[in-house]
Amino acid sequence: MRTFLGDCAMVIVLAVTSALLGADPFFDTPAQRKMISVYGSVDDWRLQILCWWLAALLAIAAVFARHRWPLAAMLLATACAASHLLGWPATMLVSPSPKAVLGSDLLPLDLVVLVVLYALASAAGTRRLSLAVLVTLEAGLVGIGLFGPLLDTPMLTILAKTNPKGPVDKPALADPLSDVLWQALSYAVVPALLLGIAWAAGDNARTRRFHLAVLQARAADLEREQEQRTALAVATERGRITRELHDVVAHGLSVMVVQAQGAQAALRRHPERSEVALTNVITTGRASLAEMRRLLGLVRTDPSLAPQPSLAALPDLIESVRSSGTPVEFAVTGEPATLPAGIELSAYRIVQEALTNALKHAPPGSRCSVDLSFNADTLHIRVADTGTAGETPVFGNGLRGIAERVNALGGTFRAGPADHGGFEVTTVLPVAVPA
Template sequence: MSRIAPRHLLTDAALALAMLVVTLTPGLLSAALNPHKPGDPTPFLTAAGVTAASGWWLFSGLVLAGLVLRRQWPVPALSLVAAGTVGHLAIQTKFQLLDLALPLALYTVAATARRRRAALVVLALTMTLTYLGMLAGRVSIQDQQNAAMAAKQAQLKALAGKDPGAKIVSPTSAISVDILVDTSQSVLEMWLLSVAAFAIGDGIRSRRAHLAAVEQRNADLAREERQRAALAVAAERTRITRELHDVVAHGMSVMVVQAQGAQAALERHPDRAADALRHVIDVGRSSLAEMRRLLAAGRADADDAARLTPLPGIGAVPSLVDDLRLAGMPIDLMIEGVPDAVPAAVDLSSYRIVQEALTNTLKHAGPGARARVLLDFHPDRVRVEVADDGRGAAAGEDGHGNGLRGIAERVAMLGGDLETGRGDDGSGFRLTATLPLSADLVKP
């Protein structure tokens, strides 16, 4: 992290100060109880465990700086702490309370590392440096002891007169097996603390990563759920729009034709005009009831009558044809095959296809056009064919082509086939829809 949090910075500074005080307090108390020469701080510092001539304070400053900055910059902070700890070991060949900052820095690195392998490399490098630092201190002390012993022996020989001109020869430094073993035993405690701190930090990192993955997965699932809900709402709106288009287009077309007939027969044939107006009223009421059912389908407070109104199906096609015949359109209805159990989606879609196709014929085929409706039942499919002998291609247009587009969507949704074009003799318009009677159909 590169962003400094004041609260964390103050907490780590207080921790560093507390560790420094705990490190110095035992030695300072011991030195204060022992007499020393006034004005000379060297004996006092030596009794406190701090050598005035050494770089103890420099290395301690590195440890304290790393401890303060461990949350903001974990790896640089570990470098400072490791350098200070290795310096302490090289000077005094033992760990102090202040050096406990090293396991704490390792914990921070393990808890914030992005890659576990990189953190393990840092741990191994830190353990190696601490071992080498203590080994260097032990070798240095051994060299000093050997040099002092050689000087003492030379002095004793000179005093005995055996070799007045004897020179002091310092022994060559050598790393013995005893030093290696002793160093390993001395550093083992810090190693165990470092590994334990690293394991705790790595466990916390793994837990954070797991929680982050769980939260991300929950967020993804919630987003997918919202998307599915939005798609379902959009699909339902599309379905309602398609149904409303079929209902309104058919109802309005029939009402317009009947109203025109009533207007034409108003003066000469009042009885026919009255019949046409009654038919207009019936068609209007039927269309309004079906529109009310569609709009109230998803409402909790919908009228029971509107929600329980049965959907039209293939069985309502003869009634539809009769209504259009009353409007003045000549229609031939033919049924081939034996009607069997038809899925609800195919049942409704077949009716809507006939309704939309006849509505287009009524609006666009022209006066005097004759229509033909064929319902062909097979064990595995239903074929719906609507043809007319009117003006042809214009029969398939209704402003923006919503009629044929809605039919195509229904057929595609049910996995069927749709064919449109001119009749067999090159005139008029013909629409043929083949709908499979499979069991896994999507509901409309």
């Protein structure tokens, strides 16, 4: 709507200024009829006036059509300017050899050519076409300047003012060569400069739109890429928190179930043992609850402020398993080194989940062993139990979580029946976190 109103304002301004500056000869008034009777038929002149105003309507149509059909609008605007400047279309309709041709100097309404050329040059995919149109218009202007005064048919130009001495006897023709060259220069240089400026401005607008579209597309791609990275980071963090929660809850609940079963079995014969077992259940439950609160707190606070379990906490973990009635042997070989926090946490979780797996699946009376072996660039972890390994174990979330941790750290993982019977989990972790 705003574009339409702007086009209407442009048409009104150009039409009014044209009427004020140079369109008086194209109004059918007594003074104009008296002047035109000197050179030819008044009826012919009236037909030429009609054609002049029809050409003005073409210019108006070109203004409104330039956005959607720039090439068609360019043809309309060019036809309007040529008809106003030369008057030839009306002349050929009146008579093959008219005595006078009604033409005019360039009027503001003819500036529609510049407006439409700008629209054509700024349209996408029309650079070569608009440049060809520019060259054609320039050549046409030079041709009008050179050959217009030399035609056999005289050109009658009536300016928008009345001669105080009365009508002129004959039109003034530019016969000298210098006058012809000067007219060619006046028709070629100034209009050509205006056409060149209009084309350059339109081409620059097209180029700017193209670069802006490229930048917008690039920004959209970067935004989508950032959203994908954010979604991937969120998914990774969710997976990490899920593994942590599983490790904590599964281990704590497994120990609590074993302790509760022992307390139930010893309730009548050995009440003191039941009391110890129930105490261990409470202790383990509280420790698991505290660990869950710590993990949930990581979601809301800075992770660096929350303590992370490490290999130094393995003795307490093994002792909690022993308190459930399952003997656990713990051995460390090699020189313990200072490991990255991620390696230490993963090693702790691997041992925790492997012991939890043994508590859940190993038969009563089974024994467990935990072996850590420190080498120069790797940490070997082996957790085994002496239970029956007659069936291939089903990988649940726990073992799958261990495999994901090890793969993320660039290590190796194996879980399956041991050579001496039972089930074992072995992992090899690099001492340094891969970049």
